[in-house]
Amino acid sequence: MSGEALRERRERLLGPGNPLFYDAPVHLVRGEGAWLYDAEERRYLDCYNNVPCVGHCHPRVVKAIARQSGLLNTHTRYLHDNLLDYTERLLEKFATPLDRLALACTGSEANDLAMRIARNHTGGEGFICTDATYHGNTTAVSQFSAIYEPVGGYQPHVRRVPWPDTYRLPEAAAGDATGYYLQAVADAIDSLKAAGIRLAGMMVCPLFANEGLPTVPPGYLAGAAELVRDAGGVFIVDEVQAGFGRAGRWWGHETSGLVPDIVTLGKPMAAGYPVAGVVTRRELMDPYRQREMYFNTFAGNPVACAAALAVLDVLEEEDLVANAARMGQFVLAGLQDLQQQLECIGDVRGAGLFFGIELVADRHHKTADAGLARSVVNRMREHGVLLSRIGAEDNVLKARPPLCFSQEQAQLLLTTLAQVLSETTRRQHR
């Protein structure tokens, strides 16, 4: 079946509201490392997917899933080593006070659960998030979504603060971005208090990935956590996108000087097998678990844990976190070179193998150019490199390749991007 016929079949069967990437959607059938192949065996360099962090279809992960699926796959009300081995291995990756893990299947479930743990611990129900974020799709977590207004509308217990944009820093923030954005957190806390809503916590992605991956002002995360804790709330760091080496370190929050009260995990955790989790301290987790007896049929099952264990094995044995840091530096330097040459690149940001390339119509006024970003994403796909875009104005190219990204692949990303950006802007100016 041709791509066009497949697309029609999809629209007929699934209906509207099921978006596909690219004006000419890709019909992928096979993946290996950072490469994806379509039905015509055309090869694409995957510079978008963070779920297969160890590379598509890593043999070790595939083998672990196949082996355990053939042995036993049942829930966590029987004794099994895999759940305990994984819990032990994973918690070793966190700072000491973080000593409890609850497993779920999706990042949305993990964030929903984190909200309840925070509410149970604080007795509050008020939450703070940023004004351009997304933390998942359950009814409760949808309240944080800036992408769409959730069904039933926004509820009064959520306050949104400006995300820490250091590229388009407001004049009032000049010289003290950290202080400016922290003041907004303090104001949100006051606003909840004034409304008689007790604070439960604040949830942020440590890289502010959906917001556009800004260069986070120094001390902002730790400062926000301090404000939130002083007001009786807990600080929740959503590592669903940032975690497991993506930022060139195990956790996105690691360099922030902050130990979160709660960390949520997802996407790359088991390289595609649905696994997510909540890490916190026992004084938050244990009272919650004793109250709600949280049980999730599939979560923590022997196959889920085998897959997640295999991901830890590969990350460690192939030294992929260090590779993400090294390749991240290489790509970032290349992007900065490109920025020197091309007026349309207003800003370049990176954290490990996660890049934001801000496209602007005018460097001086920093006018967001969402149209250019869209063209470039589609042209890159035509040239066999898959990436996407993010940001409050949808003008930031988002590149986030698997952590096994090689230098040749990094060079191909840079060369193709240089070519496509030059072509596209030249065509626009004709």
Add this chain to the structure above:
Amino acid sequence: MSGEALRERRERLLGPGNPLFYDAPVHLVRGEGAWLYDAEERRYLDCYNNVPCVGHCHPRVVKAIARQSGLLNTHTRYLHDNLLDYTERLLEKFATPLDRLALACTGSEANDLAMRIARNHTGGEGFICTDATYHGNTTAVSQFSAIYEPVGGYQPHVRRVPWPDTYRLPEAAAGDATGYYLQAVADAIDSLKAAGIRLAGMMVCPLFANEGLPTVPPGYLAGAAELVRDAGGVFIVDEVQAGFGRAGRWWGHETSGLVPDIVTLGKPMAAGYPVAGVVTRRELMDPYRQREMYFNTFAGNPVACAAALAVLDVLEEEDLVANAARMGQFVLAGLQDLQQQLECIGDVRGAGLFFGIELVADRHHKTADAGLARSVVNRMREHGVLLSRIGAEDNVLKARPPLCFSQEQAQLLLTTLAQVLSETTRRQHR
């Protein structure tokens, strides 16, 4: 490591609030068909788990998961046949107006999503459920839980109606159980109206499985749906436990004369791979999807769909739905014989391969005997047969074996149960 040492390790690592089945928890390492094996190669007949509906580790499902995991596992924003093949195959199993499917990873996610689809369609936010139910663990769905009071307490938009208990029918209901329990639904609708809360819908398990698997009064489901629809709400049937042949028919609601507005699916859907779904009509689904652009990273991925397709294949090729009906009849007849012999069996209920055996201290007064149920569940485990208990008073033995249950296995369940019940009651009366 011994079972006891493993249990201590588990308590140390996971903390409290992570219950295990049985006073002496089982350390399972392998499964095949309806058999489970512990670390000492001791064999147990699985009469509890509905997730591996096609039998533990069915080779066809294992092969599908292994094969697709090695080929490609990515999300639904690229074109892929598996998602479309599964959608087409699954929707064929539903009555005509049900023509849309949205996939999720867990039953909790599916029910949470169903609530939002109902709210979006009706503009309401009020829900009706029963007073002894459980539909999952997200913040929104926890509002239905009668097992624990959710964090933050019960919100005012949920009304609970008595579950249709036909064994302990109140005097006022004599002669018209259907009318009695429907009146409670009508009262709940009135109560929401009086409070100024617009009705979104009612959610029930068509077998009322957590409530104790009662013999549902004739016309109750269809009657409740009519009342709810007349009041502007939608009727949501939670088939997470009842679906995929469990009741000896494809869907638990099939014999009720009702076509639900929304059906939710989960547990057995992919035999342990985390897959769940919401089936509804396009006039409910499409406006919702266009509003929230519901996207779930893992849901509907090629491996999830391969696993779910393999489950459909096995159910069809091994004729397991018919087997569930046939074996269900056989077991039910055996249980009824047992009831004749043993005073402690107050009632026996069944739907396909799903049985509720109500244990009572006194048949005349129908006094629930939770202590006996607990003893029997533990003694059955010692005799190598795994089952559990349910019900508002926790005194109903719950048996729910894989759909591939054979007559020899059914006979073993009956013989062991007869022996254990006789021994346990004899000991109690000494």
